[in-house]
Amino acid sequence: MVDILRERERQVYRKGQETSFQLDCEKQSVAGSVSQRACVFCGSRVVLYPIADALHIVHGPIGCASYTWDIRGALSSGPELHRLSFSTDMQEMDIVRGGEKKLYAALCELIDEHHPKAAFVYATCIVGVIGDDVGAVCKRVSMEKGIPVLPVHSDFNLAGETWIIRDYYARMGVQVVSCITGDGRIDEIRRAHGAALNVVQCSGSMTHLAKNLKDKYGIPFIRVSYFGLEDMSKSLYDVARHFGNKEVMQRTQSIVREELDRAMPLLAEYRRALSGKRAAIYVGGAFKAFSLVSALRLLGMKTVMVGSQTGNKEDYEQLRELCDEGTIIADDSNPLELSTFLEEKEVDVFIGGVKERPIAYKLGIGFCDHNHERKEALAGFEGMVNFAREVYGSVMSPVWQLTPRKRAGTLEVVR
Amino acid sequence: MSSPVRITNSAPKPNWVSTRNPCKACAPLGAALVMRGIEGAIPFLHGSQGCATYMRRYLISHFREPMDIASSGFSEASTIFGGGANLHQGLGNVTSQYHPGLIGIATTCLTETIGEDVHGMLHDYREKNPGAENPVLVHVSTPSYSGTHIDGFNNAVRSVVEQLAEAGAGTGAYAGNFVNLFPGMVSTEDLRFLKEVTADFGVPMTLFPDYSETLDGPSMLKYEKIPGGGTPIAALRATPSADASIEFGRTLRTKNTAASFLQEKFAVPAKRIGLPIGVHESDAFFTTMEELTGKPTPGKYNQERGRLVDAYVDGHKYLFGKRAIVFGDEDLVVGLASFLAEIGVVPVLCASGGKSGALTRSIAEVTSHASHCNGKIMVREGIDFMTIAEETALNEFKPDFLIGSSKGAKLARALGVPLIRVGFPIHDRIGGQRILHLGYRGAQRLFDLVVNTLLEVKQDSSSIGYSYL
Numbered sequence: 001m002v003d004i005l006r007e008r009e010r011q012v013y014r015k016g017q018e019t020s021f022q023l024d025c026e027k028q029s030v031a032g033s034v035s036q037r038a039c040v041f042c043g044s045r046v047v048l049y050p051i052a053d054a055l056h057i058v059h060g061p062i063g064c065a066s067y068t069w070d071i072r073g074a075l076s077s078g079p080e081l082h083r084l085s086f087s088t089d090m091q092e093m094d095i096v097r098g099g100e101k102k103l104y105a106a107l108c109e110l111i112d113e114h115h116p117k118a119a120f121v122y123a124t125c126i127v128g129v130i131g132d133d134v135g136a137v138c139k140r141v142s143m144e145k146g147i148p149v150l151p152v153h154s155d156f157n158l159a160g161e162t163w164i165i166r167d168y169y170a171r172m173g174v175q176v177v178s179c180i181t182g183d184g185r186i187d188e189i190r191r192a193h194g195a196a197l198n199v200v201q202c203s204g205s206m207t208h209l210a211k212n213l214k215d216k217y218g219i220p221f222i223r224v225s226y227f228g229l230e231d232m233s234k235s236l237y238d239v240a241r242h243f244g245n246k247e248v249m250q251r252t253q254s255i256v257r258e259e260l261d262r263a264m265p266l267l268a269e270y271r272r273a274l275s276g277k278r279a280a281i282y283v284g285g286a287f288k289a290f291s292l293v294s295a296l297r298l299l300g301m302k303t304v305m306v307g308s309q310t311g312n313k314e315d316y317e318q319l320r321e322l323c324d325e326g327t328i329i330a331d332d333s334n335p336l337e338l339s340t341f342l343e344e345k346e347v348d349v350f351i352g353g354v355k356e357r358p359i360a361y362k363l364g365i366g367f368c369d370h371n372h373e374r375k376e377a378l379a380g381f382e383g384m385v386n387f388a389r390e391v392y393g394s395v396m397s398p399v400w401q402l403t404p405r406k407r408a409g410t411l412e413v414v415r
Numbered sequence: 416m417s418s419p420v421r422i423t424n425s426a427p428k429p430n431w432v433s434t435r436n437p438c439k440a441c442a443p444l445g446a447a448l449v450m451r452g453i454e455g456a457i458p459f460l461h462g463s464q465g466c467a468t469y470m471r472r473y474l475i476s477h478f479r480e481p482m483d484i485a486s487s488g489f490s491e492a493s494t495i496f497g498g499g500a501n502l503h504q505g506l507g508n509v510t511s512q513y514h515p516g517l518i519g520i521a522t523t524c525l526t527e528t529i530g531e532d533v534h535g536m537l538h539d540y541r542e543k544n545p546g547a548e549n550p551v552l553v554h555v556s557t558p559s560y561s562g563t564h565i566d567g568f569n570n571a572v573r574s575v576v577e578q579l580a581e582a583g584a585g586t587g588a589y590a591g592n593f594v595n596l597f598p599g600m601v602s603t604e605d606l607r608f609l610k611e612v613t614a615d616f617g618v619p620m621t622l623f624p625d626y627s628e629t630l631d632g633p634s635m636l637k638y639e640k641i642p643g644g645g646t647p648i649a650a651l652r653a654t655p656s657a658d659a660s661i662e663f664g665r666t667l668r669t670k671n672t673a674a675s676f677l678q679e680k681f682a683v684p685a686k687r688i689g690l691p692i693g694v695h696e697s698d699a700f701f702t703t704m705e706e707l708t709g710k711p712t713p714g715k716y717n718q719e720r721g722r723l724v725d726a727y728v729d730g731h732k733y734l735f736g737k738r739a740i741v742f743g744d745e746d747l748v749v750g751l752a753s754f755l756a757e758i759g760v761v762p763v764l765c766a767s768g769g770k771s772g773a774l775t776r777s778i779a780e781v782t783s784h785a786s787h788c789n790g791k792i793m794v795r796e797g798i799d800f801m802t803i804a805e806e807t808a809l810n811e812f813k814p815d816f817l818i819g820s821s822k823g824a825k826l827a828r829a830l831g832v833p834l835i836r837v838g839f840p841i842h843d844r845i846g847g848q849r850i851l852h853l854g855y856r857g858a859q860r861l862f863d864l865v866v867n868t869l870l871e872v873k874q875d876s877s878s879i880g881y882s883y884l
Contacts, residue, residue, distance in 0.1 A: 003511070003512060005508055005511070005512060007508075028488065028490055029464050029488050030488070030504075030508060031486070031487050031488040031501045031502070031504040031505035031508060032459075032485050032486075032487070032488075032504060032505030032506065032507065032508030032509040032512070033485075033488075033508060033512075034467070034483045034484065034485050034486075035464055035468070035486075035488070036468065037464055037465075037468060038464070038465045038468040038469060039463050039464055039465025039466075039468070040465075041465060042465050042468070042469070057433065060524070061441055061524045061558075061559035061560040062434060062437050062439060062440070062441055062559065062563075063440060063441025063443070063444065063466070063469065063470075063524075063559045064469070065434070065437055066437045066439065066440045066441065066473075067440070067469035067470070067472065067473050068469075069436065069437065069822075071472075083825075084435065084436060084801075085435070085436050085437060086433050086434070086435055087433065087434045087437060088432075088433060088434075089433070089434035089437070090524075090560045091560055091561070092558070092560050092561050094560065095524075095528055095558075095560050102432060105432040105433075106432045106433035109431060109432055109433065110433055110435075125463050125465075125489075125494075125525050126524045126525050126528055126560075128494075129494060129525065129528050129529060130528060335481060335483050335638075336483075336512055336513075336638070336640060339638030340638070342638075343637065343638065354472055354475060354476060355468070355471055355472055355475060357475070357479075358475055358479060358480050358481040358482070359481055359638065361479070362480070362481055362632075362634065362635055362638065363634075363635060363636075363637075363638055364634055364635075364636075402634075403634045404634055404635060404636040405634075405636055
């Protein structure tokens with residue numbers, strides 16, 4: 001059994017073991033727990049990263065820029081300015097004397113060189129401490145250079161997923177005004193307030209934005225998921241229903257029918273092999289986990305553990321309803337807990353991000369990357385087929401036969 | 416004799432304020448790696464949660480192994496009121512979960528800037544938590560705004576030795592007749608190779624750090640909270656009892672090294688040599704081993720040397736006058752420049768994100784034997800990848816290949832030349848941690864790789880499609 005830290009006992013739950021469900025969440029990570037979370041800077045860097053025609057500069061010591069250089073699988077159909085890493089690379093004297101001058105000079109030279117449509121300045125934690133007025137520098141450069149320069153104090157086009165989804169909407173006859181932030185462009189984002197509907201996939205930050213657009217411009221929004229056959233179909237139908245146009249609905253029905261006809265025979269094959277296998281899920285935002293549980297179920301697989309870095313009360317309640325008895329639900333987990341859950345539940349495949357991968361591999365367990373670094377499109381109908389193929393490829397690989405896990409009981413295990 | 420180095424750190428034109436596509440990481444990362452090379456230890460960052468997560472991700476993508484780094488998880492409140500409480504809570508939680516023998520604490524830019532007295536906080540923690548069952552605590556100051564991951568690495572090696580070394584602690588196996596070896600930031604395969612060499616010489620060795628097993632371990636049935644392997648704490652306490660210390664790195668700054676500390680305080684003779692890459696620098700290493708042990712180099716290494724020189728002869732025509740751009744950590748760049756110069760390649764640009772101030776001199780030293788390089792080498796410290804690209808265009812370097820970390824992949828693609836991946840990090844290929852760079856054997860692998868890479872280019876770009884090359 002895992003020795004869960006006392007402070008974290010209420011952040012782990014096993015379905016069926018308690019009568020009342022109250023999972024603690026939205027808490028600061030406990031000091032000394034090796035949380036899989038990053039920081040506020042990381043959140044904003046990851047969300048804004050795909051805006052391809054903007055300049056992104058990190059104001060701080062070099063690490064924060066090095067560790068976020070090109071980390072996402074987000075693709076662009078044109079400019080690739082977002083794939084360069086710019087930093088003020090603050091040195092000791094900048095800390096002592098303040099970094100405003102350096103930031104100003106860096107912004108000016110880079111804007112002159114690259115002519116971006118806008119610039120984002122990411123203030124790292126140390127900048128707040130030394131008291132740089134990043135807002136004032138941004139304002140000045142914005143005036144001088146005539147482009148928006150935005151301080152960022154503090155979804156996505158992974159592997160070309162935005163293009164798949166845009167294609168569905170085009171076939172339905174729905175115009176996509178702006179895509180935030182996958183393969184995003186500054187001019188599109190400035191047009192965003194002219195849309196008739198905001199469709200929000202996945203993350204908390206985008207829901208927040210949609211709420212703002214609703215309050216300010218009166219644009220209604222719906223939350224959708226493009227992952228898994230059911231959720232993908234439902235998303236398209238929800239959008240079609242919103243417009244109340246008979247032709248749009250008919251076109252949507254035929255798209256869904258066509259796509260399902262193509263996907264189902266392929267999935268049936270994977271399902272035969274994967275039926276009864278056990279999966280664990282640990283993702284950043286909990287919203288993604290709902291779709292994953294359903295998608296795995298479609299493949300005949302059972303989710304025995306599910307968790308997220310940042311889920312809220314409603315998310316976890318929804319997960320609890322969705323999951324089978326005995327499933328472990330965990331908030332803000334860490335490697336020791338996760339490894340224990342994998343061992344205890346005899347998991348066949350773990351779905352997570354780069355930091356979770358070595359935990360699975362070390363224990364001889366299959367893995368599928370569902371984080372923002374992946375290169376394989378997992379959204380849409382064809383994304384579900386890709387997902388099934390990847391899970392199948394990992395679970396069915398012969399390499400596991402050689403690992404201590406599979407050999408336990410038949411051969412003596414070294415160490 | 417004319418110097419092989421033509422331009423010494425001339426200011427780039429234009430002189431950019433910003434760093435564009437960095438050729439370095441930050442200091443705490445190097446420190447965390449060192450702490451991972453101590454037996455039973457866990458690295459701990461005193462600072463924001465994000466720092467630990469980022470560095471884990473960066474290291475995991477290279478080593479493809481679990482890499483747990485704990486953190487004191489700074490909040491806004493700890494930034495204002497101090498992080499003592501967070502540090503104490505964090506140390507307690509890590510102790511109860513991981514049961515470590517040692518916790519290696521590194522600071523970050525945030526905690527250094529607000530002036531945290533980590534030494535005092537650890538003193539308080541020890542007073543509140545007496546008892547031998549508590550882990551040993553060591554700490555290193557690694558402000559991210561000062562130096563690179565290599566400086567963090569070297570500072571951590573020195574700090575750990577400084578804080579643990581005890582005169583007369585060496586008993587039993589550590590009473591004497593052994594050497595300390597501080598190799599710097601090398602691969603897990605390099606570490607295994609060094610252990611093999613000293614074992615073959617019949618000399619006990621304290622190799623520090625040693626992450627050869629902790630970051631390249633076997634497939635497991637149960638998850639190891641702290642993987643086996645690493646330099647034993649008892650060995651680190653006994654470093655003053657060694658007959659001598661060897662440290663690799665021509666660009667090392669004396670004040671930063673563990674070997675110079677042991678020499679000053681405990682009169683342990685320190686021997687500093689270059690990273691043993693290629694024949695010349697490996698010769699220096701084996702000669703040093705002979706001097707320290709009074710024993711000849713075991714025959715198997717002479718055979719490896721003989722085969723390597725034979726291979727150099729076989730392949731020399733494919734290489735003479737070829738041009739390479741070398742980038743990465745300074746001492747790796749020096750070792751590679753030495754190797755490339757001795758096989759007939761011209762390392763036209765030797766570049767590093769580090770700024771030791773000793774790179775130009777070191778490159779001049781190791782290439783002085785190669786007249787074909789005379790006046791053809793540019794050396795640049797504190798460089799980033801976009802500046803490398805600009806210098807390449809400006810000076811018409813026209814390289815035949817690039818050699819360095821995977822962060823040069825974009826540049827290689829833009830130039831349309833191959834990148835030979837060595838050093839750290841290698842994020843876009845498997846097995847980066849298992850590359851052997853050191854000794855005659857390492858040079859043999861590098862040599863074959865360089866020649867075959869060039870032959871592949873020749874074969875693929877020829878309309879004839881040669882069968883024999």
